[in-house]
Each structure stands twice: as structure tokens, then as C-alpha cells.
Amino acid sequence: MMKMLETIKAWFSHKKNASLSIFMAFLVVVTLFATHLQWGNGQRMIEGEVPVYSSNRSDASPLIPIQKGEVYYPIHKEGDWEKILSPSRQIGFMPTTTLAEQTKASKRVAIVSSRTANLRRQPDAKSYLLATAKKGNQFVVLDENKEWIKVRHEKSIAYINAHSVNVRDGKIAKGANSSSIPMKDRKIKITANEAKLYAESHTNSTVIDHVKKGKTFQVVGVLEDFYEVAYNKDLFAFVKKSAAKANFTPIERVNIPKSIKDSTIVIDPGHGGEDPGASSDYTKKHEKDFTLKVSKALAKRLKGLGAHVILTREDDSNLSLRNRAKLANEETADVFISLHFDSSGENNENSGITSYYYNKHDLALSQVINHSLKKINIQNNGDQFGDFMVLRESDCPSVLLEMGYMNNKKDVKRIESKKYQQQLVYRISDGLENYFKNQGKIPQSKTK
Structure with missing residues (x-):
């Protein structure tokens, strides 16, 4: 093959039009490459649909599947995968065991247990949303771990969060509905x-x-x-x-989970990236640094209590306000919490914690969490209405917490301390436990 290429190069070297020479050489090489594949390994025809992936990994992105009757060219085998040139002239990878064979061999089925379950292209909450399944939909399980279930979805694969389904031994029940409407078709x-x-x-x-x-x-x-x-x-x-x-059934609000173990909680560390949030004369750090630190600690605590937790950001990056709420909606979260630290017009003018709500269904969540936060030795400003986009655009009960003032010297001293950060984490998580346990009932103040 290399000698042939050198011959082609020499043949075109005497031509005056260099651009034309290069183009003609390219056509010849492509033709020879395709011919080499066909002559060397032999074209193959598909007898049934086969999925094609971008790499030889189980979590690779799916490409256009090969349909029955289409021809592809095998290149070589890599373990349990075969590298191919697809009919659409894409280089891809096919499992040596077809999807149909995997489906037939599967002895496990996933049944959607939450009101909805998102089917994603990758095992990642921020991966492309393929479709949304409804409670009771069933899917053949191809692989599984503690966080994600790999299932057969229509003619390809998808990933469902493990907290949204019950997986059991057996096959899909006759007449069970596994259909869903892709987002692009809604x-x-x-x-x-x-x-x-x-x-x-x-x-x-x-x-x-x-x-x-x-x-x-x-x-x-x-x-x-x-x-x-x-x-x-x-x-x-x-x-x-x-x-x-x-042309689809919108997600309707349902009862609050009876336990935090059955809940999905989205935590939003305010600001991030090029948006530093509030700055301070009393520390070199910005609001975005503290919101992320407290959010990560809170996520760890809630996961330890059995909740399914999603962070809108896990590093110093920024996400639009609309997309923060949209993530909670896509994940059909039970609760959305946006964490912030406040600032006022003058230094040391204001102090303390404030809980903000927007809709009436936010109020109970705000009051329960604020009731728990009152146990911290800092001024508590109670619950207040807040016309914030992240609250307006979130479907689930939501709260925005301002946990101290960045331009109050005493507050900043607390905010920087590990003790205060731990207090916030424990008080917020206790409030959430009570919220689910008491089904969102507003705590009644005791009268003597």
C-alpha cells in the first residue's frame, strides 16, 4: 500500500496544478482504501439491526445503527469489539455479540418506579436526554451498577438512573409499555x-x-x-x-416522598466561573467559593442519608439560571435548593440567614428548613418571598438560602469557619429529613 502511494505521488508530481493533483490523489487513496477493505476482509451484510458505537467501550456514544440489508466493511477485531467502516462511511465499533443477542440473553428487567425516568445517552445526569419514560414502563437490562442501569431503548441503548427504577430477575411482561416520546418529538x-x-x-x-x-x-x-x-x-x-x-402527558406534581431515601435533591451552588457572586473586604475568597464548598459537603451528607443528589456544578464553572432550574426539572427532582451568601449596600449593615420562596408549594420547604437553621447562633431573618428565576422556573418545591452576609465582618468570620459550614450542612439536612418525614407540613411554633 505504501509503495502504491509513493507511485501515485510521483505520477502527480509533474502536474502544474498542485491543488488538482492533491485532490485527484485523495480520490485515488480513498477508492483504494475502500477497495482494500472490500478485497482484504470482505464486505458483510446485516441480517438484523446492529448498534454501532464511537469507541470500544460500554459507555461509548451510539452512532447510526446498521439496518437489516445494509453492507459494512470489517477492519479488525479488538477484544469483544469489531472495528468497522459503516454504510454511512463512519469508523465505528460493533460488539461481537449483537444487541439482539444481548437482549435475548438478558435475565433482568428494569421497571420505572418514579413518576418519570429520563433515558440518557451516557451514564451522566448532564448527558443528552433521549426520552422520558413513565412509571410502570419496562426495559431490558443490559448492564447495571449502583448509579446507572444500561437498558435497551427502542433500537439502541440508553442509561436510566438506578434510583428511578426497580430491577428484578425475569423478562418484560407481555403487554408492558416501554414506549416513550423523545424530547425532540414533543x-x-x-x-x-x-x-x-x-x-x-x-x-x-x-x-x-x-x-x-x-x-x-x-x-x-x-x-x-x-x-x-x-x-x-x-x-x-x-x-x-x-x-x-x-402530544404527551405533562409531568404532574405528586405526593412528597415519605422518606429522604426515596428523594431526588438538586443542590445549586450559587454563581461560579466568571460570575464570582458577592465579594468582601474581609476575605480574599468570593461567594462562589463558599457556596461550592458548602454544597459539596451537603451533597455528601445527603447521599449518606440515602438521597439521590445532583449538583448543578461541581467545580468553578458557571451555568445559566434557567439551566440550573431546567436540570432540576429534567431530573424530576423532589426538592431544589440554591445556596448563596448575601451582601448589602453598606458594610456591616445587615446580618444573618434568610430563606426565600416563590410559589405556595415552596413555602413549606422554606419554613421547615428555616426552622432548623434557627438552631444556629446567628440572626435569622425568617422566610421571605423572592422573585428569583431559579425559583420561578423550577417545577418542584424550591428554596433559595442566603446563609450570611459577605460584607459583614462577623458573618464572614463565621462563613470562613469549618464549624459554621458544618452547622449549615447538618441543619439543612435535618430540615430536609423532617420535610419528607412530615410530608411537608409547616412546623407549628409551640405556645406556652
């Missing part, structure tokens, strides 16, 4: 004679457009009373649910 059709498209998920926000009955939109999110839709390729908008009909 649409609404305007049923009102005229509907307003809002810039945000409330009717006091700017009206972007008025649309007529029959207009359809792709749905990118579902909030309490609104669908979030793709208005155009650059802009999302919100339409009231009462003005449209969906």
Missing part, C-alpha cells in the same frame, strides 16, 4: 383562538408574539402552568398550558 398545538407567547413563565412578563389557533411548536420544557417552546432557532418562549394541547 410538540404542542395551540387550541385557543389566539395565544400569547411570553418571554418568561408568568403573565406579567413581556409578550413576544400572538399566535393563532393551530400553530405548533416543539416543547423544550414543562413548568407548572406553562410549556416552554422553541419560538425560533435562537429564542425560547412560554405559552400557558390552557391555550395548547400536547
Whole structure:
């Protein structure tokens, strides 16, 4: 092959048009490469659909599967994988055991136990969302660990969080529904004679457009009373649910889990990356540094109590406010907590902890956690209404905690101390335990 390439190079070297020579050489090489594959190893025809992956790893991204009757070219084997040139001329990897054979050999089935379960391309909560399954849907298990279940999804594979399913021995029951609507196929059709498209998920926000009955939109999110839709390729908008009909069943609010062990909790360390949050004259660190530190410690504590915990960020990176809430919605979280440290106009003007809520279903969560935080020896400013995007756009009960002032000297001394950070972690986690245990009942103050 190398001698052949040298011959081609020499043959074209005398040509005046160098660009044409290079292009012609490229065509010849590609043709020879394809011919070499066909002559050397022999083309093969697929008798049944086979998945193709980007690498020879079990968690690799799936490529376009090879359909029945299509031809591919094997290159060589690598362990339990075969490297191939697919019909779409992509280099990929096929398991030597086909997906159909894996499915047939499987002796385990996953049954969705939560109200919904997200099917993702990779075993990662931030991986591409393929579809959302409903409670009772069943899937063939291909592999499993404590965090993720690898399942057969339609003609390929997907990953479901282990906390969202019950896995048992056996096969999928006859008549069991394993279908789900991919996010890209979720649409609404305007049923009102005229509907307003809002810039945000409330009717006091700017009206972007008025649309007529029959207009359809792709749905990118579902909030309490609104669908979030793709208005155009650059802009999302919100339409009231009462003005449209969906081709899927929106997620409805359900009862609070009876135990923290059955809960999914999203913790949002405020700010991050290029957004430092509040700064201070009393420390070189910024708000973003302390929110991340406390959030990580809280996540560890809650995981130890059996909760399924997701952090919106795990390093010094930034995520938009909308995407923080969107992550909680995609994960069908039971609780969303955004952690912050406050600041005021003048140094040492204000002090203490404040709990913020937006919707009425946030209030109980805010009050239960704030009740627990009162056990810390710092001023407590109680519960207050807060019109924050992360609260407005979150489907689940949500709270934003300001845990001290960055421009109060005494507060900063506490915030920097390991003791105070531990107190915050234990008081918040105790509040969450009581929230689930008492089914969100607002704590009653004892009267003498």
C-alpha cells in the first residue's frame, strides 16, 4: 500500500496544478482504501439491526445503527469489539455479540418506579436526554451498577438512573409499555383562538408574539402552568398550558416522598466561573467559593442519608439560571435548593440567614428548613418571598438560602469557619429529613 502511494505521488508530481493533483490523489487513496477493505476482509451484510458505537467501550456514544440489508466493511477485531467502516462511511465499533443477542440473553428487567425516568445517552445526569419514560414502563437490562442501569431503548441503548427504577430477575411482561416520546418529538398545538407567547413563565412578563389557533411548536420544557417552546432557532418562549394541547402527558406534581431515601435533591451552588457572586473586604475568597464548598459537603451528607443528589456544578464553572432550574426539572427532582451568601449596600449593615420562596408549594420547604437553621447562633431573618428565576422556573418545591452576609465582618468570620459550614450542612439536612418525614407540613411554633 505504501509503495502504491509513493507511485501515485510521483505520477502527480509533474502536474502544474498542485491543488488538482492533491485532490485527484485523495480520490485515488480513498477508492483504494475502500477497495482494500472490500478485497482484504470482505464486505458483510446485516441480517438484523446492529448498534454501532464511537469507541470500544460500554459507555461509548451510539452512532447510526446498521439496518437489516445494509453492507459494512470489517477492519479488525479488538477484544469483544469489531472495528468497522459503516454504510454511512463512519469508523465505528460493533460488539461481537449483537444487541439482539444481548437482549435475548438478558435475565433482568428494569421497571420505572418514579413518576418519570429520563433515558440518557451516557451514564451522566448532564448527558443528552433521549426520552422520558413513565412509571410502570419496562426495559431490558443490559448492564447495571449502583448509579446507572444500561437498558435497551427502542433500537439502541440508553442509561436510566438506578434510583428511578426497580430491577428484578425475569423478562418484560407481555403487554408492558416501554414506549416513550423523545424530547425532540414533543410538540404542542395551540387550541385557543389566539395565544400569547411570553418571554418568561408568568403573565406579567413581556409578550413576544400572538399566535393563532393551530400553530405548533416543539416543547423544550414543562413548568407548572406553562410549556416552554422553541419560538425560533435562537429564542425560547412560554405559552400557558390552557391555550395548547400536547402530544404527551405533562409531568404532574405528586405526593412528597415519605422518606429522604426515596428523594431526588438538586443542590445549586450559587454563581461560579466568571460570575464570582458577592465579594468582601474581609476575605480574599468570593461567594462562589463558599457556596461550592458548602454544597459539596451537603451533597455528601445527603447521599449518606440515602438521597439521590445532583449538583448543578461541581467545580468553578458557571451555568445559566434557567439551566440550573431546567436540570432540576429534567431530573424530576423532589426538592431544589440554591445556596448563596448575601451582601448589602453598606458594610456591616445587615446580618444573618434568610430563606426565600416563590410559589405556595415552596413555602413549606422554606419554613421547615428555616426552622432548623434557627438552631444556629446567628440572626435569622425568617422566610421571605423572592422573585428569583431559579425559583420561578423550577417545577418542584424550591428554596433559595442566603446563609450570611459577605460584607459583614462577623458573618464572614463565621462563613470562613469549618464549624459554621458544618452547622449549615447538618441543619439543612435535618430540615430536609423532617420535610419528607412530615410530608411537608409547616412546623407549628409551640405556645406556652
